[in-house]
Amino acid sequence: MIEIRFHGRGGQGSVTAAELVAQAAINEGKYAQAFPSFGPERRGAPVSAFLRVSDSQIFLREKIEAPDVIVVLDASLIELVDVFSGLKAGGSAVMNCPPHKRKSLMPWNESYRLVTVDATQAAMNNIGLPIANTAMIGALLKGMGLIKLDSFQMPLQTRFGRLAEKNFQSMTQAFHDAQIAEPSGEAPLSSPAQELDFSGIIEKEALMAWKSLALGGDILEPGNSARFLTGTWRMTGKPVFHSDACTKCGLCRLFCPEDAIFRDADEQFIYNEDYCKGCGQCARECPKGAITMEEEAWV
Amino acid sequence: MKADKHLEFEKITAKALPEFEALSPGHRACPGCGEMLALRQALKGLGPNTIVVNATGCIEVVSTPFPQTAWNIPWMHVAFENASAVGSGVEAARRALLRKGRLTDADTTIVVVGGDGGTSDIGFQSLSGALERGHNFIYLCFDNEAYMNTGVQRSSATPEFAWTTTCPLGSASSGKTHKKKDLPRIMAAHDIPYVATATPAHPLDLMNKVRKGAAVKGPAFIHIFSPCPTGWRMPAERSIEIAKVAVKSNIYPLYEVIHGEYVVKRNSKNPLPVSEYFKLQGRFKHLTAQDVRTIQDRVDATMDRLLSYARLSDDTKGRP
Ligand SMILES: Cc1ncc(C[n+]2csc(CCOP(=O)(O)OP(=O)(O)O)c2C)c(N)n1
Numbered sequence A: 001m002i003e004i005r006f007h008g009r010g011g012q013g014s015v016t017a018a019e020l021v022a023q024a025a026i027n028e029g030k031y032a033q034a035f036p037s038f039g040p041e042r043r044g045a046p047v048s049a050f051l052r053v054s055d056s057q058i059f060l061r062e063k064i065e066a067p068d069v070i071v072v073l074d075a076s077l078i079e080l081v082d083v084f085s086g087l088k089a090g091g092s093a094v095m096n097c098p099p100h101k102r103k104s105l106m107p108w109n110e111s112y113r114l115v116t117v118d119a120t121q122a123a124m125n126n127i128g129l130p131i132a133n134t135a136m137i138g139a140l141l142k143g144m145g146l147i148k149l150d151s152f153q154m155p156l157q158t159r160f161g162r163l164a165e166k167n168f169q170s171m172t173q174a175f176h177d178a179q180i181a182e183p184s185g186e187a188p189l190s191s192p193a194q195e196l197d198f199s200g201i202i203e204k205e206a207l208m209a210w211k212s213l214a215l216g217g218d219i220l221e222p223g224n225s226a227r228f229l230t231g232t233w234r235m236t237g238k239p240v241f242h243s244d245a246c247t248k249c250g251l252c253r254l255f256c257p258e259d260a261i262f263r264d265a266d267e268q269f270i271y272n273e274d275y276c277k278g279c280g281q282c283a284r285e286c287p288k289g290a291i292t293m294e295e296e297a298w299v
Numbered sequence B: 001m002k003a004d005k006h007l008e009f010e011k012i013t014a015k016a017l018p019e020f021e022a023l024s025p026g027h028r029a030c031p032g033c034g035e036m037l038a039l040r041q042a043l044k045g046l047g048p049n050t051i052v053v054n055a056t057g058c059i060e061v062v063s064t065p066f067p068q069t070a071w072n073i074p075w076m077h078v079a080f081e082n083a084s085a086v087g088s089g090v091e092a093a094r095r096a097l098l099r100k101g102r103l104t105d106a107d108t109t110i111v112v113v114g115g116d117g118g119t120s121d122i123g124f125q126s127l128s129g130a131l132e133r134g135h136n137f138i139y140l141c142f143d144n145e146a147y148m149n150t151g152v153q154r155s156s157a158t159p160e161f162a163w164t165t166t167c168p169l170g171s172a173s174s175g176k177t178h179k180k181k182d183l184p185r186i187m188a189a190h191d192i193p194y195v196a197t198a199t200p201a202h203p204l205d206l207m208n209k210v211r212k213g214a215a216v217k218g219p220a221f222i223h224i225f226s227p228c229p230t231g232w233r234m235p236a237e238r239s240i241e242i243a244k245v246a247v248k249s250n251i252y253p254l255y256e257v258i259h260g261e262y263v264v265k266r267n268s269k270n271p272l273p274v275s276e277y278f279k280l281q282g283r284f285k286h287l288t289a290q291d292v293r294t295i296q297d298r299v300d301a302t303m304d305r306l307l308s309y310a311r312l313s314d315d316t317k318g319r320p
C-alpha cells in the first residue's frame, strides 16, 4: 500500500486530484480511497487530502500521518504548514515549483526524494487557467510510476467533460517536464522542518480541545477564533499602505471583512498580517489609491 | 394621519465611527466575503448590548468552527426553520424577566440573522409568524442569492437567469427560470414598523438603518445585499464594487418602509444599464441580449412602482 498526502489551498483542487488518482487506480483493478480533511475553510485556506492505493483491500480509515509521498500543489505552503510532517525516510515530495525556486527546495533533498515541476505553467499552457491539480498528477505518476497515464482518460472525461482533453494534456506535459532528484542522503533524517517554527503561523495558541468544553457545548470564551491566523490564506499578495497619500478617511477599515486594518502607534493605517486574507478590497476601494497589493516574499 | 418618518435614533457619522467589533478575526469566510463584511458593519452599528440568534448558513459555519467562535456577544445557533421562533422566545422571556424585576436592562437588542435561503424559503413561516405577533426584534436577512454554504444551490431569492449548481447551463437549462422573490415587499406587507434595504458598500447607511430598526418598538426587517465572490463567480476584490453597481443600476434599490410609508433613495436621472451589473459576474456571463432587456424592463418597472409608493407616501424629500 502506498499512502499519499496532498497539500493545497481551498479552491486549488487537491481533493479532486486525490479522487481522480483513486478512480484511475480502481479502473486498473487496484484498491484505492481518497478523502479530504474536513473543515469550514474556504478559498485560499491551507487544506489537505488523503489517498491510499493498494493491491489488496484497504481497511484503514484514518488520516495519513506518515505518508510515503506528499504532493504540494502550492509552493507557498512550505513556510506556512509543515507539509513534510511524518513523511517517511526516503519518501517522495512532489512539488509544484517554478524553475527559479527549485534551488530553495534543495535542503529538503538531503532526506527526501524531490519531484519538481512547474505545474502552474503546464496548466496555463494547456488549460489557460492556473489550475495545477491535474498537472500535479502527471508529476506524481512520473515520480512514482503508480498508474498509467492513459488510465486517466476515463476519470477525466467523467469529471471535466469537454475540458477533459485539456486537463489530460496538462497532465501529460507535467509528466514529461517533471524532474526527479534522488535524496543526497548525506544528512541524517532531521528535516529542515524542525528548524522552521510553524507554531505561530496557524495558531497563536493551541486550539481548544473538545474534552475541555463546557456542558451543552457552550463556548464560554468570546472571540476565540482570533487564535486561528487566517493570514496563511493570502495567495496573491498583501496590501501595502502608502501613508503619504492616505487621508485617514477610514473607509478601508470599514470595507475589510476580516477587521484586519488598524492604526499603528503613529496613527497610520496598516494591515494585520496575522488575519488579512489578501482579498484586495481595501486597495480597490481606497478613494486615494493609497493602498497597493504587492507580492508576498514567499519561498 | 402622517406617520413619523424621522425615527428617533442616534445617528452614526463618518467622523464618529464606533470602535466596537462584535466579531473577532480568524473566521473562515472566503476572502472578500460581502456577507461577513455586511454582518460586521451591521453589528458595529448595534453595539455590544446585543443578542444574536443565527440560522444555519455561511455566517454560522464560518463564524463558529466549533469549539471556536468569532462572536464577542451572546450568540445562539439554531435550525433554519425556527430562527425567528427562537428570537421570539428570547424576546418574550426577557420581557417576562423584566416584568418580574429579575432583569433590569431593557435596552438589549435582539437580532435574528439568516441567509436568503434561511429567510425566504426555509425559515419563512416562523418569520412571518413572529412579525405578525409583533416581537420586538430585528431580522437581518443576508441575501447572497443562493444557498452558498452548501455549494451554490438556487433559492427563491436567486435572480432570474442566474447560474447556480442546481440551475446549470447546458442544452436543457440556461440558469434560473423563475423570478427572484421580493422579500422586503412581503415583509412590508406585514405592516411592521420598519423595513429597509441596505448594502455593505454603503456602510453608514447600513449601520444607521440597523440602528433605526433597533430604535423602533416592534419588529424590524432589514434586507442586506450580500455579494458572494465565490458563488457569483467574481474576483474577491469586487464585493463592494458590485454592490455599488447594483444600486446605481437600480438592480438593488435602497429604500425604507417606515410605518407603512416608503422612503426611496433616488438615483440620478440616468441609472447605469443593468448590463453593467451583469458583466462583472461569471454567474450571468451566458445572458442573451434578450435576457438583459427582460431584466432592464423589470428593473425599470420596479423602480417606477417604488417611486410611486414613495409619492403616495407624499414625501420623497423628507429623507432623514
Ligand atoms: C433543514 C435544513 N436543510 C438543509 C440544511 C443544509 N444547509 C446548511 S447551510 C445551507 C445553505 C444556507 O443558505 P442561505 O440561508 O442562503 O445562507 P448562505 O449559506 O447563503 O449564507 C443548507 C442548505 C440544513 N442545515 N437544514
Ligand code: SF4
Pocket: A241, A245, A246, A247, A248, A249, A250, A251, A252, A253, A269, A285, A286, A287, A288, A289, A290, A291
Ligand atoms: S481608504 Fe485609503 S485614504 Fe482612507 S484611510 Fe484607508 S488608506 Fe487612507
Ligand code: SF4
Pocket: A238, A239, A255, A256, A257, A258, A259, A260, A261, A271, A272, A275, A276, A277, A278, A279, A280, A281, A282, A283, B032
Ligand atoms: S486585503 Fe485589505 S480588505 Fe482584504 S483582508 Fe486584507 S486588509 Fe482586509
Ligand code: SF4
Pocket: A042, B028, B029, B030, B032, B033, B034, B035, B036, B058, B062, B144, B148, B149, B227, B228, B229, B230, B231
Ligand atoms: S461562499 Fe460566499 S457568502 Fe459564503 S463565505 Fe464564501 S463568499 Fe461568503
Ligand SMILES: [Mg+2]
Pocket: B115, B116, B117, B142, B143, B144, B145, B146, B147, B148
Ligand atoms: Mg444565501
